[in-house]
Amino acid sequence: MAKTKKRKAYAGVPPRQWNDWRWQIxxxxxxxxxxxxxxxxxxxxxxGIKIATRHFRMAITPYYASLIDIDxxxxxxxxxxxxxxxxxxxxxxxxxxxxxxxxxSPVKGLTHRYPDRVLLLVTDVCSMYCRHCTRRxxxxxxxxxxxxxxxxxxxxxxxxxxEIRDVVVSGGDPLIMSGAALERILKxxxxxxxxxxxxxxxxxxxVLPMRITPGLVKMLRKYHPIYICTHFNxxxxxxxxxxxxxxxxxxxxxxxxxxxxxxxxxNDCPHVIKKLNQKLLSIRVRPYYIFQCDLSRGIxxxxxxxxxGIQVMEALRGHTSGLAxxxxxxxxxxxxxxxxxxxxxxxARSDDRAVLRNYEGAITVYMEPHRWDSVCGHDPACSQExxxxxxxxxxLMTKPHTVLEPKKRRIGPKLLxxxxxxx
Numbered sequence: 001m002a003k004t005k006k007r008k009a010y011a012g013v014p015p016r017q018w019n020d021w022r023w024q025i026x027x028x029x030x031x032x033x034x035x036x037x038x039x040x041x042x043x044x045x046x047x048g049i050k051i052a053t054r055h056f057r058m059a060i061t062p063y064y065a066s067l068i069d070i071d072x073x074x075x076x077x078x079x080x081x082x083x084x085x086x087x088x089x090x091x092x093x094x095x096x097x098x099x100x101x102x103x104x105s106p107v108k109g110l111t112h113r114y115p116d117r118v119l120l121l122v123t124d125v126c127s128m129y130c131r132h133c134t135r136r137x138x139x140x141x142x143x144x145x146x147x148x149x150x151x152x153x154x155x156x157x158x159x160x161x162x163e164i165r166d167v168v169v170s171g172g173d174p175l176i177m178s179g180a181a182l183e184r185i186l187k188x189x190x191x192x193x194x195x196x197x198x199x200x201x202x203x204x205x206x207v208l209p210m211r212i213t214p215g216l217v218k219m220l221r222k223y224h225p226i227y228i229c230t231h232f233n234x235x236x237x238x239x240x241x242x243x244x245x246x247x248x249x250x251x252x253x254x255x256x257x258x259x260x261x262x263x264x265x266x267n268d269c270p271h272v273i274k275k276l277n278q279k280l281l282s283i284r285v286r287p288y289y290i291f292q293c294d295l296s297r298g299i300x301x302x303x304x305x306x307x308x309g310i311q312v313m314e315a316l317r318g319h320t321s322g323l324a325x326x327x328x329x330x331x332x333x334x335x336x337x338x339x340x341x342x343x344x345x346x347x348a349r350s351d352d353r354a355v356l357r358n359y360e361g362a363i364t365v366y367m368e369p370h371r372w373d374s375v376c377g378h379d380p381a382c383s384q385e386x387x388x389x390x391x392x393x394x395x396l397m398t399k400p401h402t403v404l405e406p407k408k409r410r411i412g413p414k415l416l417x418x419x420x421x422x423x
Contacts, residue, residue, distance in 0.1 A: 318359025
């Protein structure tokens with residue numbers, strides 16, 4: 001496979017430098033002059049950069065800049081990398097922290113929203129600042145050096161909460177850190193007995209694939225099981241370089257999952273998403289989520305309707321492998337968490353039967369069973385839980401007698417009300 005062709009501005013850069021991730025970081029396009037020198041953009045693009053960078057920072061790796069078709073108004077790489085005047089058009093629905101991660105933060109740098117997992121933010125820095133970033137209130141404002149003292153309270157919180165079994169290490173981009181700094185964090189997490197899974201959220205395979213080195217893979221392998229969650233949004237991002245990076249990670253034993261964002265005029269087309277997901281499977285990356293674009297400040301021009309997302313899902317289910325069908329989710333404003341949004345395949349149902357449709361529109365009646373006894377309450381995994389389940393016609397519920405008066409129970413830092421199921 002031929003490598004991505006360098007832009008003319010980088011023609012004199014030796015391969016050894018070009019393939020050095022540190023060189024890529026040092027030579028990011030962070031100023032308007034850099035973009036003009038490398039990409040020779042139009043006056044309209046230049047004016048858009050001037051307007052947007054009054055509010056949000058810009059940084060583009062030379063590698064990712066080489067993928068940009070600067071004259072194409074629909075170039076998906078350009079839309080994700082080059083600031084535009086639309087970022088200064090704030091919508092009434094825009095929020096600084098739409099997912100309320102700060103509210104669910106018991107200590108700085110940690111979000112505990114779900115019962116058994118947490119989000120650990122270890123850096124404010126990315127190799128590239130995506131124009132659709134949901135965490136732009138934190139990311140890209142300053143380039144701070146790694147400081148274990150800053151992260152240690154979050155590690156201590158995880159150690160003190162045995163219900164936490166899954167830690168998502170994110171930022172910023174954790175792989176922008178040195179291997180030694182990242183290893184110190186992973187070592188501390190692996191020393192906690194109840195932490196079973198570590199996930200690393202990174203866009204390095206997409207925008208800085210040369211960061212995936214044999215040395216990095218060797219270090220990460222010491223702390224298995226580690227899952228890699230990356231962020232491809234378009235098939236044009238699947239290049240020889242990103243393919244090599246993903247192959248190194250997959251060969252290192254890291255399950256790889258992709259989280260796309262549905263972006264208007266970038267990938268909001270069923271055929272575009274299908275092609276992306278099929279190419280991802282070919283490089284051993286499983287499509288995991290498609291996110292509805294969040295309500296962060298300055299990105300309303302990227303948002304599509306929920307109906308568009310459902311249309312995309314309709315075009316995937318049945319028309320391609322189930323492996324290529326991710327879950328379309330809305331991360332609810334106000335910290336409500338992820339809600340899956342899918343096409344409706346159940347037309348009607350009763351205790352006796354259900355009427356279903358398939359992806360072609362064919363209607364089928366499915367007869368329901370008339371026995372509802374279950375393993376619930378008999379298997380140790382169930383009986384060890386606080387609330388014992390029982391089944392009934394078409395549903396699973398908690399036995400009324402196991403829940404006493406309405407009481408508050410803690411899930412992470414939030415208090416939720418547990419209702420009687422027989423109210």
